[in-house]
Amino acid sequence: MGKRFKLKIEKLVYGGRGLGRLNGRAVFVPFTAPGDIVLVEEKSRKSGYSEAEVVKILERSRERVEPLCPYFGKCGGCDWQHVKYEKQVEYKRAILEENLQKIGKIKKPNIDEVIPSPSPWHYRNRAQIKVKNGKVGFFAKNSHQVVDIDRCPLLKEDIAEIFPRLKELLTLLPSEPSEFHVYSSGKDEVLLKIVFQGRFKRFEIPVEKLKEVLKVNLVGYGIYRQSNGFPERVRFFGKDFSYEFTEKFKFRVSADSFFQVNRFQLENLINRVSKVAMEHQYMLAGDLYCGVGTLTIPVGRYVHRAFGIEANFSAVSDALYNKDINGLRNVSFYCRETEEGLPILKEHNPDLVIVDPPRSGLNEKIIKTIANLSRLKKVVYVSCNPSTLARDIATFHRYGINMERAKVIDMFPQTFHVETIAYLRKVK
């Protein structure tokens, strides 16, 4: 048994845990809230900090609420259901500010807006559901054990209770898959990917039969094989795409393309990014990691020309289709890894650059190429990881591009994940 001691929780940190101090030493405790006084047991001691778990809550923080989900604390999907939603977004702002100060080396970062999700529940349009030994759900925190669940309040209502029905589907399959990927679009059309690990027996079940079992508006499903960590398509039955909408735009999204997960924040994200192009007369916009053209197409409305670069072939073919259905003739797309696409970026020489990379962020070569564009005026950086964002902002700064302001747009309520829109300007 580890050492037990009393601790007051001061704040929530990136990764989701609460932070308290014992004689100045940092102690991280999951599922706590600032203001809690807790009896904890030390689970591990590292150089400079300890990790501990709650034995008993001695005094409850006023920031606590009753978690909505019976699996909260066991299922690894959520971190902060026990914290009032308005406080969750405040802590995300503080996490961003701290990262920008400590890693980004900005003394007083200007975070000019925090945009809470219009609904903190039922916002997710997709999920990667894990399967193991008949259990269907999500991994427990920091583990590969599947927590068997029957519903998830983060998912869109039509797919929130799909778990027992996926279990029923298991009885129709020749062997157990490792994952189900479920996506329900803005048209309430559902696409399903059944992902197998290693060898498996081929099968074919009519889409109508699966629809009956799953009790959702299933329009198509695919069989996938996990290869190098990515699901590779073996065969698809029925329709393999659907549509997302905003007030002004329509996007085709295929089963294998990325799309923003929070359906309530899509319009806000598009508006906050394209407002920059609307308010300034930029000539040419380059959008790196452009997906299906979610930002390229709206920005394309306000500039002379726009182009997107994206590695995923499925997303690029959606993007090409999307520019047509939105009636834009001044937008083009290239299917390239960003690094391979740098010569295209240099050749176009845009004055506005948008980047929305995966969690790992950018690298020095990409940043240097952007910074050296002779016409560059502005960079809009959309990020889902405040520490790589802050690291990249420090690198941009070394190349004469400074952050003017940033916004937190909460894409992931009930979790610690922080989405940011940062606005950078060339100073020399």
Ligand SMILES: C[S@@+](CC[C@H](N)C(=O)[O-])C[C@H]1O[C@@H](n2cnc3c(N)ncnc32)[C@H](O)[C@@H]1O
């Ligand atoms: C966070 S998403 C952003 C997509 C788009 N901006 C949107 O809002 O829908 C990141 C995108 O980068 C793409 N991607 C990942 N690694 C890439 C790379 N090395 N080069 C180019 N694109 C990449 C992914 O396929 C994905 O579409």
